[in-house]
Amino acid sequence: MMAVWNETYLSSINMVSRADAEYFQPAYNILETQLYFSNLDKLSHIATITDGIHASPEIADNGIRYISAKCVKNNCFVTENCITISNRQNSSNLRTQLRENDIIITTVGTIGNVAVVDKDILPSNCDRHVGIIRIKKGMNISPFYISTFLNSKYGYFQSFRESAGNVQLNLYIKNIGNIKIPRFSENEEIISGLTKKAYLKRKSSNFFYLQAQNFLEKELGLDKLTFKKSFGNETNFSKTILSSRIDAEYFQPQHIKFAKALKKNASLKGRELYKVKELLRCSPQYGTSTKLKYIETGVPFLRIADLSNLKFDKENLKYISPKEASGEKSAQVTSDDILISRSGSLGLTIRISDELAGSIFGSYFIRLRLNDKVNPQYFSFYMNSLAGKIQVTRYSTGGVQTNLTIPAIESFQIVLLRKKKEEQLLDIITQADDAFKRSLELLEQAKQQVENLIEQASGVA
DSSP, X not given: OOOOOOOOOHHHHHHHTOOOTXXXXXXHHHXXXXXTTSEEEEHHHHEXXXXXXXXXXXXXXXXXXXEOGGGEETTEEOGGGOEEEOHHHHHTOGGGOOOTTOXXXXXXXXXXXXXXXXXXXOSEEEBTTEEEEEEOTTOOOOHHHHHHXXXXXXXXXXXXXXXXXXXXXXXXXXXXXXXXXXXXXXXXXXXXXXXXHHHHXXXXXXXXXXXXXXXXXXXXXXXXXXXXXXXXXXXXXXXXXXXXXXXXXXXXXXHHHHHHHHHHHHHHTTOEEEEGGXXXXXXXXXXXXXXXXXXXXXEEEEOGGGEETTEEOGGGOEEEOHHHHHTTGGGBOOTTOEEEEOBSSTTOEEEOOGXXXXXXXXXXXXXXXXXXXXOHHHHHHHHHSXXXXXXXHHHXXXXXXXXXXXXXXXXXXXXXXXXXXXXXXXXXXXXXXXXXXXXXXXXXXXXXXXXXXXXXXXXXX
């Protein structure tokens, strides 16, 4: 491999107080040159910038949503990834309480993901691994425009460039203020408008998705199921032998109550209840644990880290070479395969779309291939619903780091709806998916517009 050289002026080093080669990468220099033909304003002039709570979170049920880096994707929040903290900790950290129109940026791990806070995720607080960008009074600029710019290539390169560290990169609060924002007067409102429409489409998608969840829970007889908190429970020794489990978690009363309700309702409505094992056409498969080299383009490599709202985020996908992929055929997916996360965020279930067919998946997933008894779209939705989540909680194993095993997944119970009911459910899910896709299209249009304006100003376009 040949060494890559780049040069810069000493005056440039003195201006930014950085002397590392990473900061002066040729690709960064090109983007910076293009950016400087626009009318620029430093982010520190436009907004105040701070970070979240530095203390450990006081986790509490039904508390205040706690935004961490894993909750923030490109112009959206993945709230199912968030924990909740106590009201006491939230009240004692007024500085970090989020407000409507705050801009949140990830500063550790995946650097530079940005989203705007709206009423739907309030009240919320946040941890120290995100930055809070709050526009100053009197500044005539939309947070949605800033968010879209920061998610564009001209914003992202600055976030990454301002980061520092060896093993793990950090985007320090003081460096976020160095990011330069191009100003385009009335065009900013057009870009902001597209981004706002995208947020509304995402809300519409969430609404349809909630409708579908309620529909399924009612059909399964789970809509009126309530659980009381228990402080102790008993079971027969024979049941521990049959289940090969002796831990209290497995025999919690709510888990037993759920299983009985599912079976009873299926019987009353004349529906088929299957174990997952009965719905497979071949044995489940763990993903590859081989250390693979990521490249710019090639065969997608599917990781849990790239999931956003139960879909793989195309912008964050990693790629491996076709040669390496050919050596991992056992970890390849085809259309309508099912991937289930088995570690970390347990039980996330994803149906593989046509565009991801041929991808290779990592070891934190288990692949299922379904037979003709079940619709893959219905199966994935069922597993991500209350009916699936309860079983994931019951059948997961481990202490500090819980896991799902193939035998556990094979024992999950699936109720199949009659065809007419299934079609009604799938129609609602399709509306949710269509709204979600439209949201992504609008965000891409907004991002493309801001990039086009910068390139036109620089004479590149």
